[in-house]
Amino acid sequence: MADNNLAVIVLAAGQGTRMKSALPKILHPLAGVPIVGHVLATARKLEPAHVVVVVRHERDAVAATVTELMPEAVVVDQDDIAGTGRAVEVAISALPRGFDGDVVVVSGDVPLLNASTLSQLIEAHRAGDAAATILSAFFDDATGYGRIVRASNGYVDRIVEQKDATLAELDITEINSGTYVFRLKELREQLVLVGTDNTQGEKYLTDVVGLLRESGSGVTAVPVSESWIVAGINDRVQLAETARRLNQIIVTGWQLAGVTVRDPRTTWIDLDVTIGEDVELLPGTMLIGPTAIERGAIIGPDTSLDSCEVGEGATVRRTDATLAVIGAGASVGPFAYLRPGTILGADGKIGTFVETKNSKIGVGSKVPHLSYIGDTTIGEHTNIGAGGITANYDDLVKNRTEIGSHVHSGSHNVFVAPVRIGDGAKTGAGTVVRKDVPAGALAITVASQRNMIGWVEANRSGTESAAAAAAANEGTDTA
Ligand code: UD1
Numbered sequence: 255m256a257d258n259n260l261a262v263i264v265l266a267a268g269q270g271t272r273m274k275s276a277l278p279k280i281l282h283p284l285a286g287v288p289i290v291g292h293v294l295a296t297a298r299k300l301e302p303a304h305v306v307v308v309v310r311h312e313r314d315a316v317a318a319t320v321t322e323l324m325p326e327a328v329v330v331d332q333d334d335i336a337g338t339g340r341a342v343e344v345a346i347s348a349l350p351r352g353f354d355g356d357v358v359v360v361s362g363d364v365p366l367l368n369a370s371t372l373s374q375l376i377e378a379h380r381a382g383d384a385a386a387t388i389l390s391a392f393f394d395d396a397t398g399y400g401r402i403v404r405a406s407n408g409y410v411d412r413i414v415e416q417k418d419a420t421l422a423e424l425d426i427t428e429i430n431s432g433t434y435v436f437r438l439k440e441l442r443e444q445l446v447l448v449g450t451d452n453t454q455g456e457k458y459l460t461d462v463v464g465l466l467r468e469s470g471s472g473v474t475a476v477p478v479s480e481s482w483i484v485a486g487i488n489d490r491v492q493l494a495e496t497a498r499r500l501n502q503i504i505v506t507g508w509q510l511a512g513v514t515v516r517d518p519r520t521t522w523i524d525l526d527v528t529i530g531e532d533v534e535l536l537p538g539t540m541l542i543g544p545t546a547i548e549r550g551a552i553i554g555p556d557t558s559l560d561s562c563e564v565g566e567g568a569t570v571r572r573t574d575a576t577l578a579v580i581g582a583g584a585s586v587g588p589f590a591y592l593r594p595g596t597i598l599g600a601d602g603k604i605g606t607f608v609e610t611k612n613s614k615i616g617v618g619s620k621v622p623h624l625s626y627i628g629d630t631t632i633g634e635h636t637n638i639g640a641g642g643i644t645a646n647y648d649d650l651v652k653n654r655t656e657i658g659s660h661v662h663s664g665s666h667n668v669f670v671a672p673v674r675i676g677d678g679a680k681t682g683a684g685t686v687v688r689k690d691v692p693a694g695a696l697a698i699t700v701a702s703q704r705n706m707i708g709w710v711e712a713n714r715s716g717t718e719s720a721a722a723a724a725a726a727n728e729g730t731d732t733a
């Protein structure tokens with residue numbers, strides 16, 4: 255149900271320098287979705303009346319992604335004044351005048367924070383009378399985080415940043431996760447008073463906490479159930495750790511939904527993937543983007559499928575495929591490379607060391623060994639002989655090859671496009687098909703074989719080949 259009293263502010267203006275990347279930190283993908291996308295998805299689940307995202311660093315790229323993923327979000331620019339407090343201040347100014355509810359503040363780089371944790375935080379905030387409720391966590395190593403300083407009555411007195419903390423304060427293990435619920439009115443009143451007199455010269459949001467206490471308002475902190483939920487991503491080590499954790503959650507979800515995952519540690523499944531019951535995923539499988547696997551299919555080992563559809567009961571072994579459709583009961587690999595636009599019909603086969611691109615291979619048709627099939631349409635129940643190659647590119651344009659149904663091509667054929675092979679036609683081994691083959695015809699282009707008898711003994715006398723030939727021919731009339 256929509257929560258008309260709720261606004262969510264996503265802080266996403268920071269630099270992310272420790273990532274050492276040309277790509278803005280919060281746009282790095284995690285299970286196929288930009289880091290900030292996970293935060294936006296969580297925000298959306300709360301059904302708030304308003305979502306405001308604060309941007310500054312790489313603002314155009316970040317804003318474009320935010321708008322694409324969440325068109326209803328308002329993007330606001332932070333100005334030259336630095337700090338989380340300033341970020342929240344500019345976000346608040348983007349809220350409609352009439353709004354006077356609760357404001358949730360989250361960081362754009364904390365992707366595993368889930369909606370149920372946030373809902374509980376909001377509930378706790380609304381059940382009490384505190385002006386602010388902080389999501390805290392207990393970390394064995396609290397280095398880098400703001401510490402929660404509690405008063406003797408258990409309320410939060412203030413938050414002290416690592417860089418501003420005394421030695422005694424550094425021993426505190428309860429940290430500020432950077433996630434809060436504020437009552438807008440008090441937040442607005444106190445933010446105005448926050449200065450920049452600290453080690454970093456920034457306007458800290460955390461200073462609002464101490465100011466609220468001084469003004470007589472209550473501030474509470476609720477510890478999160480498990481600390482990984484609030485883990486932020488600052489560098490690539492944390493990116494990998496978070497990806498591993500999220501993947502574990504995703505894999506477990508599919509296992510409980512009826513998918514056999516032989517080795518969860520080497521199986522990577524993006525968030526947008528869908529998988530049917532009784533699918534089996536073998537070690538080294540990566541399912542990327544909006545890939546959909548129908549029930550009973552067997553994928554892997556060592557297979558990556560990006561934005562692919564795999565039909566019921568299909569088998570895909572040691573394969574790399576992108577934007578391909580694999581029909582029900584079809585068989586792919588081992589060692590197949592399916593490029594975009596490959597459509598394999600039901601019960602069809604793309605076999606070993608075969609590359610395909612922009613090609614439709616019909617029901618029951620097979621390309622079993624050592625082939626390149628590009629810009630081609632193959633009908634039904636056709637068999638392409640080993641080593642069949644479509645020469646689709648004449649160095650100027652790409653041309654199509656059309657092969658009918660019930661065609662049998664010989665081994666090592668070249669189909670020089672544009673060319674058509676009619677239904678039921680056959681081609682001999684080694685044929686270079688340059689002209690259309692009518693339905694039912696046999697096409698052969700290779701010159702008939704000449705044997706020059708005795709050539710080796712005459713021209714290579716003294717070699718082992720000549721000796722072997724002589725021995726083999728002894729007593730036979732070779733003339
Ligand atoms: C902040 C908290 C700290 C807490 C930690 C949790 C403050 C002053 N400190 O510290 O108590 O333990 O988060 O991770 O808030 N951002 C902006 N504009 C800015 C600066 C930051 O939008 O001017 C955004 C960043 O993009 C990030 C978030 O705010 O998403 C937190 O900023 P960051 O610089 O990581 O704060 P910390 O120093 O980690």
Ligand code: MG
Pocket residue numbers: 486488
């Ligand atoms: Mg941080």
